[in-house]
Amino acid sequence: MQSNPFSLSGKNILITGASSGIGRKCAISANAMGAFVILVGRSVERLKETTEHFVNNEYSILPTDIIDYKQTEVKLTETLKTIKLDGVIHAAGISTTLPLKNITPEKLQPFFETNVFAAINISKLVTKKKYANPDGMSIIFLSSVMGIVGELGKTTYSLTKGALIAASKSLALELANKNIRVNCISPGVVETPMSGSAVYSQNEEAYNKIKSKHPLGLGKPEDIANACIFLLSDASRWITGTNLIVDGGYTAR
Numbered sequence: 001m002q003s004n005p006f007s008l009s010g011k012n013i014l015i016t017g018a019s020s021g022i023g024r025k026c027a028i029s030a031n032a033m034g035a036f037v038i039l040v041g042r043s044v045e046r047l048k049e050t051t052e053h054f055v056n057n058e059y060s061i062l063p064t065d066i067i068d069y070k071q072t073e074v075k076l077t078e079t080l081k082t083i084k085l086d087g088v089i090h091a092a093g094i095s096t097t098l099p100l101k102n103i104t105p106e107k108l109q110p111f112f113e114t115n116v117f118a119a120i121n122i123s124k125l126v127t128k129k130k131y132a133n134p135d136g137m138s139i140i141f142l143s144s145v146m147g148i149v150g151e152l153g154k155t156t157y158s159l160t161k162g163a164l165i166a167a168s169k170s171l172a173l174e175l176a177n178k179n180i181r182v183n184c185i186s187p188g189v190v191e192t193p194m195s196g197s198a199v200y201s202q203n204e205e206a207y208n209k210i211k212s213k214h215p216l217g218l219g220k221p222e223d224i225a226n227a228c229i230f231l232l233s234d235a236s237r238w239i240t241g242t243n244l245i246v247d248g249g250y251t252a253r
Contacts, residue, residue, distance in 0.1 A: 005235035009034030012083050012133075013232060014126065016066055016118070017092030019046035021192035022142060025221035026089050026228050028053045033229055038062055038079060040092070066092055066118040067110075076125055084133040085126050087232040090119040091142045093160075097153040108156060115160035116167070123171065127180055136179045138232050141168050142224070143184040145247045161186070165243050172241030181240035185227050188247030190219040215249035223248075 013030045017023030019041035031037050031054040039047045044063045051059055062079050064072045093115045098107065119141055126132060126139075146154050147161030165184050172182040189210055211218055227246045230236055245251055 006229065006233045007034055008087075008229065008232060011035045011086035011232070012038070013087040013089070014038040014040060014062075014085055014122075015089045015091060016040040016122065017090075017142075018050055019043050021091075022187070022190060022221045022224045023089070023091030024050045024053075025225040026091055027051075027059075029222065029225040029229055030089075030232065031055060031059060033233075034058075035087075035232075036060075036083075038083075040064060040066065066122065067113045069118075069121050072118075072122070073125055076122070080126075080131045083131075085131055085137055086133045086135075087138045087140070088122065088126055089140045089142065089228050089232070090122060092118065093142060095157050098156050099153050100155060103156060108159070111156050111160050112163075116163045119164060120167065123182075127175060127178065129178075132178060132180060134179065136234075136237065137181070138236070139168075139171070139175075139180065139182045140228055140231050141165075141182075141184045143168075143186045143243065145186050145188050145245065145250050147184075147186055148243070148245075149251055168243070169241045176240060181231075181236070183231050183236075183240060184243040185224060185231070186243055186245045186247065187224050188214050188219055188250035190221060190224060192221060213250055213253070214247065215252065217248060219246065219248055 013035045015023055015027045018027040018039035027037050027039050027050050036058045038060045040062045041047045042065050047061045062075055064075045066072050141164040143164045144161040146158045147165045168182045168184045227244055
């Protein structure tokens with residue numbers, strides 16, 4: 001009997017930003033598909049809230065601030081002592097709307113620290129021979145359509161998300177000889193706590209304008225989680241260095 005290539009049964013998956021939004025849904029979906037999930041986030045309480053939606057107890061909670069690179073390395077090393085990783089989703093991220101006149105190096109720093117530097121740091125750690133499954137690993141960076149198209153006031157956010165797309169292509173080439181795949185997923189606007197606090201969500205006219213740019217309507221966290229499941233699974237074993245756009249038609253115009 002042919003096995004299900006989309007199954008994550010027997011796989012160990014690490015997910016950052018697992019305490020809310022897309023990261024939380026990715027963790028829930030990965031657990032439902034049979035994976036052992038390592039949940040990474042700052043709040044133990046919120047990570048535990050995520051596990052309340054799990055269908056089994058195949059998980060481990062790893063509380064850390066991912067921009068504290070030393071602490072994260074220590075905690076990851078401890079957690080991965082007896083585990084070989086099959087997949088990583090870097091879903092942690094922060095967003096802002098900021099016009100050029102208000103951008104400063106100091107304001108750019110936290111966005112690069114969370115969205116880019118942490119992604120590279122964690123990738124550097126988990127791809128070490130002692131942690132990566134030699135049979136194959138899939139790394140997914142959660143980018144954004146803002147990494148490939150423009151939007152008013154989104155320069156800071158676009159900078160970081162575009163950097164992830166560029167980095168994933170070079171990493172895909174560098175890590176292919178280790179049987180490690182690296183891809184990005186670029187969502188359009190997804191209904192999450194982060195988008196709920198965005199400037200456009202505070203104004204009905206602005207919200208409807210953003211919604212109208214998505215022919216299929218705004219996305220749900222599960223739309224992105226399902227794409228992640230595909231890229232984590234063996235069904236995508238010949239896919240690396242690509243940017244999967246999941247945007248309800250936002251970039252089709």
